[in-house]
Amino acid sequence: MNIRYWLHLYFVLIRSSIRSGMQYKMNFLLGTFLAAGIQIAEFLMIAIVLNKFGAVKGWSLYEVGYLFAVMTLSKALYRSFANDVHHLENYLTSGDLDQLLTRPVPVLLALMSQNFRMMPGELLQGGFILTWALHGMMQAGQITWIAVPFTFLVILTGAVILFAIGLTTATAGFWLTRINELQTLTEDASQTAVRYPLVLYPVWLRSILLVVIPVGFVNYVPSLFILRGELGAWVLLGIVLVAAVCLFASMKLWTFGMSRYQSTGS
Amino acid sequence: MGIMTEAAVRTELERSADKDRPQPMIEARGLHKQFKTPVVKEGSFAGIRTLFSREYRVKEAVKDISFTINQGDFIGYIGPNGAGKSTTIKMLTGILHPSSGEVRIAGVDPHRHRRRVVSRLGVVFGQRSQLWWDLPVKDSYEILAHMYKVGDKERDLRLGQLSELLGLGEFWTTPVRKLSLGQRMRADIAASMLHDPDVLFMDEPTIGLDVTAKRSIRDFLKTLNTEFGKTILLTTHDMDDIEQLCERVMVINHGQLSYDGTIDELREKIGLPTTIRVTFAGAWSIPLPPGESLRLPLEIRLPTGEAFRVVETGPDYVRVEANRQQIRAVDILREMSAWGEAADIHTEEPAFEDVIHKVY
């Protein structure tokens, strides 16, 4: 049961799911192209507004672009490597989860490696906006190159936090079976919310996005330090800690949910 | 080696006797499984009210099931839809945990050591495939080999064997989604054998297959059992599967084991009638008490006290039914030969299908 064996297995599974995807090349290309288009249209929405009206509550277009890009990239990472965690509902309703349970592999690993999706569209678009935003802010002397490695760290921890939120929501499926509606709230709506600076929202909403569904830690909180020098460098350490705690808690919950599934067969 | 004490000799003897005695492979002791389903509300806001309601309906899917299956056994596990078959299989394979009772697979509890147990199991669900839908068949085997830690050499050797027995060659590089149902089932069974499991769970492996495909699956399962000594638990709705493959059947109904024994004993226990049809060369007549006309069914009682029944007559034939446990066929025929000149005799054993129908 060593880590190397699991990593190797995960790699094998991911490779084969890429190969599955490549069976439909046309779809893959079209999907990539359109995904990038969709993402850009979404960014244009806010970009146009900020371009016309200037900063919003003291956040410049570059800064909002940065928030937007970090969220896109973290989400792309999370959804690439753990796509079917988001689709647990299908496994529950079709009974395919039982199939995964007959394999000598932890269910979560088996689930994560199904339908690996490369998301080149999102990566391209996110990378493009991020580069543009970082470049713009460096030109203006707002940040230095040190922001680049920090950003990479933040994208990574962000992906972990999003994964933890996604996993926790999926775990609720062991009780509720139907989780699409819940996911719209904990994943889609909250991720959309933090693409814009949290200062826009009333305090109750802000607290929810930091405490109940901690998406605020994916991009907003770290950007306070990286872009604006607020708070202090300890923030980065704090973010890593938050990600670790979220991950740990969600895994515990998942194991608990799994054992409940096995004893109720819901 | 020194001199053995008497006690040591005795334990040694017992041990060697144990070797010959079949080892229990699957043990179930007092299995219970209850499902709680929330009571679905009617009326407005039904969905939300159901979500927050604490009312449950408890369904006992499996009630106090115990059995032992030895190494090398081929067991048929049958029962009507919804009787608790799948639930039992899911508990045996560690997918579900029993509400109470214990399961041991080769002495190990699948509840506590799921991964260890399933690496010794081969599981086939006829209704769904364990193969990767969009990949060529051979790729699925590669992935599974990694998963079950089967070395390359061992994998190739085993795949060679399986391919020969199941004829995998003809669709080796075809994506699974393009296989016919029969091919897919063969591919699936091979997949469950790749890691050389000791126990096989086959859940309706012949469902929806044509006669030829069914036969090839049956032949293969037979080989696995007799030549490779695999322990196999088979659930199916096809009674021919059971009759041709299994020495022992377990019948589950309403969550309880209603029968556990050999097929022949089952037949005897149910005692369905055998039919005998005698075609006569010329005219025939059944001697009747004076003044009575022939009314079917007619019971004929032999002087010895045994009886059989006439159920159908035609211009040149008579069909009778009898329970073979109560009367010998020879005695029936002797009686009937007195009715006319017999030209042809045809006996039919009760169809197994009907026997099962009776048990359900």
Added chain:
Amino acid sequence: MLYFSLASKAYARNLQYRGAHMLHNVASALFGYLYACIWIGIGQDRPLGEYGVHGMIGYIAFTQASLWISGFTTNGLGIPQSVRTGQISLDLMRPVHLFVHLMCREWGQIAYQFVYKSVPIYLLYVLVFSLSLPQQVTTLLLALAGLAAAAYLSICMNYIIGATALWTTESSWLYWMNHALINLLAGFFIPVEWLPRWLQTVSWLSPYPYLLYVPTRIYLGFEDAYRLLGSLVWCVLMTLACLGVTAVVRRKVEVQGG
């Protein structure tokens, strides 16, 4: 009557999930709330054109609620799924025109979404943001007419998207693309007149403004009835397009056997 029963079946099928849908409405309402918050933030230290901050909140509230009428139409009207299952050849054999058949079903869906999603979400906004309702009944009626046209346009667009499933096997991407274009060009978040000039041109050359922008403007009292002429023209054009597409689909299925 067949058409009506197709629609009412689709409506009734949804009724059984209305509990879950109400939960979903909370999420949907939250989305609109976020967008409204952004406009409040922007409008904090500058006027927002002819709308004003409160006007923009009303604008967002209406587009968010209308999204359930002209935005969230069934992906490709269900054609991609019926292509996958082979159902499409059966559907083409029916004595009802494929487009009419699917359209009726979708009208039922939209009617349901109007009653159980648009209306509750909008009422929630009315309470939260203390919005005022239109003073004249005609305004309301015209806005409803605009929404009906928008729903029809959306049905047509999804029919065409669905038809592409016969060639690409996977048309959900197009559905999402359409959705992104609605966000950008239909004036969902930004009123069309605030788009850069070139995007405005693109927008007005497409049917998108008639999906959200025009009905919303009418509802808010910024536009007259004659704007609906544009809706009408697009409805006619899209109908012709759909009939053309059906002919192509029929040929494709006949040649390839679905």
